[in-house]
Amino acid sequence: MFDSRHIRTFHEVVAAGSYSAAARSLGYTQPAITQQMKALERTVGVPLFTRAGRGLRLTEAGEALARHAEVILGSLDAAQQQLGALSRLRAGRVRVCAFPSANATLIPEAMARLIAEHPGVRVELLEAEPPESVRKLLRGECDVALAFSYPGGEAEVPEELVEIPLMEDRLTVLLPVGHPLARRHAVRLADLAEERWIAGCPRCRANLLKICADEGYAPDVVFTTDDNLAVQSLVAAGVGIALMPSLVLSFMCHAKVTGRLVEPHQHRRVSAYVLREHLRIPATAVVLDELRRAGASRAGC
Structure with missing residues (x-):
């Protein structure tokens, strides 16, 4: 295994033409240069230099190493610059996986600030x-x-x-605008026992079944989809109603659909998760900070 210090010194000896000239350039003593070159030759297993009068001549092995030394040192310098940029938050890549309504709300808000304040940090977005x-x-x-998680289902x-x-994230019921209960500020779950329902992902469907059971009935689920736009279209068409998080209301697309809070109060908890050791990675930490700010700005909405 090469010692990068020996490679750097070797490169300078080749460029300067002698141990003494390399020592002056690097600020070392000549014996220190000699010791490093002997250590490098022991690592290589063959001599790298021969004497040519007062100067040095590269052996065949020395010429081969000289061809690689500049590339090796260039790669080391590039690595140091990249790692320095990462530690100073000038650069970094963070892969974020979020559920659809977070991708449509929290993520854009957080990423807008991230781009403005830390343009070198790149985010790759996944959905699940x-x-x-x-x-x-x-x-x-x-x-x-x-x-996200629901009370009792964490x-x-x-x-x-x-x-x-x-x-x-507070839960709301999506109703067609002409629905008799749409005139209310909040709707009691008990008043929705005779409705047809559109259920979402398995976790959301399980919560719907639970809270309706708490009110004494089993909801009549006629459609199941985790596509938020499809849910809105189905509600607009009058084929069913849906229990949706308030985050979805911020990108409501149908004028024929309205959202009302439900009673008793229902909510889901939205959280970010990260490997414990990754909290020390600057780019990851700053992404988490922006997600916290985005969540705080929507608290109670």
Whole structure:
């Protein structure tokens, strides 16, 4: 294994033409240069220099190493610059996996500030519902995972992960604008027992079944889709109603659909997850900071 200091000194000896000239250039003593070159020759296993009068001549092995030395040192310098940029937050890549409504709301807000304040940090965006987003994190397919959980349905966080709470997202019921209950500020879940329902992802569907059971009935689920735009279209068409998080209301696309809070109060917790050791990576830490700010700005919305 080459010592990078020996390679750098070797490169200077070749450029300067002698040990003494290299010593002056590097600020070393000549014996120190001699010792380093002997150590390098021991590593290589063959001589690198022969004497030619007062100067030095490269052996065949020395010529081969000289051809590679500049490339090696260039790569080392590039690596040092890149690592320095990463540690000073001038650069870095962070892979974020989030669920659809977070990708449409929290992520754009956080990334806009990130681009303005840390333009060298690049974010790659993936999409998955929980718990698949957390599984991707554990498999190394992303660096930060956004997920949500409902009261009573929280899964235990694996020991190697850290959970960073971002916000509580209140639940609303989506109704056609002409629905008799759309005139109310909030709608009691008990008043929706006779409605047809559109359910979302498995975690959301399980929560819908639970909270309706708490009110004494089983919802009549006629459609299931985790496509937020499809849910809105189905509600607009009058074929069913849906329980949706308030984050979805910020990108409501249908004028024929309205959202109303439900009673009793319902919410889901939105969190970011990261491997414990990755908290020390500057680019990851700054992405988490921006996600916290985005979540705080929407708290209570």
